[in-house]
Amino acid sequence: xxxxxxxxxxxxxxxxxxxxxxxxxxxxxxxxxxxxxxxxxxxxxxxxxxxxxxxxxxxxxxxxxxxxxxxxxxxxxxxxxxxxxxxxxxxxxxxxxxxxxxxxxxxxx
Amino acid sequence: xxxxxxxxxxxxxxxxxxxxxxxxxxxxxxxxxxxxxxxxxxxxxxxxxxxxxxxxxxxxxxxxxxxxxxxxxxxxxxxxxxxxxxxxxxxxxxxxxxxxxxxxxxxxxxxxxxxxxxxxxxxxxxxxxxxxxxxxxxxxxxxxxxxxxxxxxxxxxxxxxxxxxxxxxxxxxxxxxxxxxxxxxxxxxxxxxxxxxxxxxxxxxxxxxxxxxxxxxxxxxxxxxxxxxxxxxxxxxxxxxxxxxxxxxxxxxxxxxxxxxxxxxxxxxxxxxxxxxxxxxxxxxxxxxxxxxxxxxxxxxxxxxxxxxxxxxxxxxxxxxxxxxxxxxxxxxxxxxxxxxxxxxxxxxxx
Numbered sequence: 001x002x003x004x005x006x007x008x009x010x011x012x013x014x015x016x017x018x019x020x021x022x023x024x025x026x027x028x029x030x031x032x033x034x035x036x037x038x039x040x041x042x043x044x045x046x047x048x049x050x051x052x053x054x055x056x057x058x059x060x061x062x063x064x065x066x067x068x069x070x071x072x073x074x075x076x077x078x079x080x081x082x083x084x085x086x087x088x089x090x091x092x093x094x095x096x097x098x099x100x101x102x103x104x105x106x107x108x109x
Numbered sequence: 110x111x112x113x114x115x116x117x118x119x120x121x122x123x124x125x126x127x128x129x130x131x132x133x134x135x136x137x138x139x140x141x142x143x144x145x146x147x148x149x150x151x152x153x154x155x156x157x158x159x160x161x162x163x164x165x166x167x168x169x170x171x172x173x174x175x176x177x178x179x180x181x182x183x184x185x186x187x188x189x190x191x192x193x194x195x196x197x198x199x200x201x202x203x204x205x206x207x208x209x210x211x212x213x214x215x216x217x218x219x220x221x222x223x224x225x226x227x228x229x230x231x232x233x234x235x236x237x238x239x240x241x242x243x244x245x246x247x248x249x250x251x252x253x254x255x256x257x258x259x260x261x262x263x264x265x266x267x268x269x270x271x272x273x274x275x276x277x278x279x280x281x282x283x284x285x286x287x288x289x290x291x292x293x294x295x296x297x298x299x300x301x302x303x304x305x306x307x308x309x310x311x312x313x314x315x316x317x318x319x320x321x322x323x324x325x326x327x328x329x330x331x332x333x334x335x336x337x338x339x340x341x342x343x344x345x346x347x348x349x350x351x352x353x354x355x356x357x358x359x360x361x362x363x364x365x366x367x368x369x370x371x372x373x374x375x376x377x378x379x380x381x382x383x384x385x386x387x388x389x390x391x392x393x394x395x396x397x398x399x400x401x402x403x404x405x406x407x408x409x410x411x412x413x414x415x416x417x418x419x420x421x422x423x424x425x426x427x428x429x430x431x432x433x434x435x436x437x438x439x440x441x442x443x444x445x446x447x448x449x450x451x452x453x454x455x456x457x458x459x460x
Contacts, residue, residue, distance in 0.1 A: 041227050041374035045359060046154050052358060074296040078268050078355050080236050082291075109233060109358070 004099035009060075010037045011105050022096050028089035028103065029055035042108050048090035053079035055089040056106035063101050065092055080109040111188060113139035115421055116208055116218035118195045118364070121149020123395030123410030124224035125178040125187075130418040132185030133436065136425065137444065139188035139216060141195045141208070143229035144357075148175035150226055153357060162408060174407075184443025190214050194229045196363045204390060220390055220421040223369075223376060224410070225397040227359035235266070235353050237325055247331025248351050258283045262347055264334055266322050267354035268292060273301040275354065280313040287315040287346060289322055289336055317344075325351060367391075375399035383420030384413045390424060392417045 003019045006028070010016065020031050029044045032055070046052040050071040056079055059065065065087065068076075072091045076082055086106065092098075115131050117124045120142035128138040146152055148171075156172030163169055169177070193210035198221070200206055205219045232250030234240060240248055252258075252275055262285040265276050273295060276288045288305065295302045308314040317336060323343075324335035333347045361374055369386045370377040376393035378384045380400035384392050394417050395410030403409075422431060440450030 036373075039374055041359070041361065045227060046150075049155060049158060051154055051158075052356070054358065070294070071296075074268060074292065074294060077290065077292040077294075078296070080233070080355075109236070 002096065004094070004096060004101075006031065006098065007060075007100075007102040008032060008035075008037055009102075009104040011107060020094050022094055024094075026094045028057065028092045028094065028101075030090070031094065032089060032105070038105060038108075043105075044090060050075050050088050050091055053088060053106075054108070056082070056086055057089045057103045058083055058106060059085045059087055060102035060104055061100065063098055065098075079106075081106050110207075111139055111190070111214065111216045113137050113188060113216065113218045114425060115139075115220045115222050115418070116141070116206070116216050117222045117224055118142075118208070119149060119224035119226055119395070119397065120144070120147035120189065120191070121224060121226050121395065121410075122151060122174060122178055122407045123226075123414055124149070124222070125175070125182055126411050127222055127224060127394065127414040127418060128182040128185050128187040129178075130415045131421070132182065132444070133434070133439075133441065134418055134422045134431075136418065136422060137187075138185070139190070139218070141190045141193060141210060141216065143192070143194040143231075145192040147179060147189065147191070148172070150359075151175050153230055160407065162406065164408060184441065184445050184447045184449075186444045190216065194362060198367050198391075200388075200390075206390065219425050221392065222414075222417060222421070223364060223386075223391065223393040223397055224395045224414070225361075225364060225393075227374075227396060228361040228364070229359065230357035231360050231362070232353075233355040233358050235322070235355060237323065239325055240353075243325055243327065243331050243351070246329060247327060247349060248325065248353070250353060252352065255279065255282050258350060260284045261349035263287070263350045263352060264289060264322065264346060264348045265352045265354060266290065267356075268295045268297070269354070269356060270297040270301060271356075272354040273297040273305055275352065276314055277301065277304050277308065280308055283350075285315065285348075286313065287317055287348070289317045289320050291319050291321050293318045317346075320344075322351065322353070361397075364397075369393070372399055375403075380413075382416075384417045385420065392421065 008016045043054050045054045072088045114136040115138045117140045120140040131138050151171035152175050159168045193212045196211045197209045208216045263283040264287045266289045268290040279286050309316045320336050320338040322334045326333045336344050376398050378393050378398045394413040396405040442448045
């Protein structure tokens with residue numbers, strides 16, 4: 001299995017280019033946690049159930065992403081600092097197609 | 110002053126199971142939790158979600174796990190201080206502690222077990238610039254006393270169960286209830302959504318969607334809010350109260366200032382021994398602690414609670430001899446006079 005590269009801008013504005021395995025059933029929230037790009041307890045609070053919005057991110061590149069489910073959509077409807085390109089990163093599984101993806105973490109709320 | 114043997118901060122699964130393990134050692138427990146009900150995240154965030162890694166439960170809903178734990182510990186009669194956050198700790202000369210909550214309730218115990226998960230749940234506050242100015246004069250993030258809304262004009266924001274349930278409830282109290290949500294769809298339980306639909310049809314709830322409260326107005330007290338409707342139209346609504354209900358998010362909070370060693374938003378403990386913190390007599394168990402190899406799993410919290418109670422016993426009774434007894438052998442003797450024990454085998458002679 002190949003690794004892919006993802007560009008993640010953290011909440012302080014620092015850009016990180018990280019290598020991500022595609023065979024570990026990870027999602028983007030988990031990638032952010034595994035590289036400790038946001039302090040523990042400030043991201044992925046619900047564990048990845050789309051039941052908080054602590055992993056909200058903005059999608060900066062034009063990669064094709066899995067369609068938003070209703071859980072994610074309605075959770076984002078109650079999140080703060082939401083933009084048109086907002087997604088919950090826990091709802092985006094890592095696949096080879098995401099190579100080169102660019103995202104930015106939304107502010108903590 | 111509430112007195113107990115082990116004061117547990119946090120009534121999530123780990124805190125609740127601590128009561129059982131302490132009870133086997135005849136130690137009494139009292140729990141403090143910022144939430145109004147026990148269960149922690151399991152009851153606040155995902156009560157209807159299944160958990161698959163609780164030993165011997167191939168599948169159990171988080172809400173049911175909480176109920177089962179409460180049933181398991183009932184005979185040990187734990188005390189609860191709910192809806193209050195542990196705020197300060199004071200160590201007395203005899204090495205016991207006094208923990209005081211944000212409402213001034215004092216608790217005295219020789220052992221403190223912090224089972225605080227990711228911290229105490231605080232309401233999520235929408236980023237409206239002057240919202241803090243109205244926190245004591247018309248903006249409430251949690252409804253504590255519904256009577257303050259009697260004959261008042263109330264604006265509720267949010268799309269989950271609490272927004273729906275309170276909107277429904279307040280139609281019988283307030284003079285006017287408006288519900289503002291960024292979508293036409295709601296996340297709450299289906300019957301609540303249907304009830305709101307019905308109340309909207311009969312004119313009892315003013316439903317404003319898709320919309321968002323953007324500004325708060327008033328001088329000494331809130332007098333109204335500005336709402337962006339359909340992303341382009343601004344409407345002004347007169348109101349006496351604005352209640353944003355966007356759920357709760359956990360914050361480590363005051364415990365972070367108790368002089369405990371903190372690493373990555375968690376409390377460092379000695380996992381080679383007993384999950385004690387850098388302050389003797391204060392333990393940290395479950396998701397709130399950290400040590401090399403730490404996993405934030407409920408089942409790990411149960412294990413940590415068990416070892417911690419053994420250490421707590423030695424701290425409280427340093428000179429008493431004790432060996433661990435299997436519940437199958439010793440049974441479970443509650444503080445309420447009940448006793449559960451394995452039935453004696455029936456002996457029958459063969460003629």
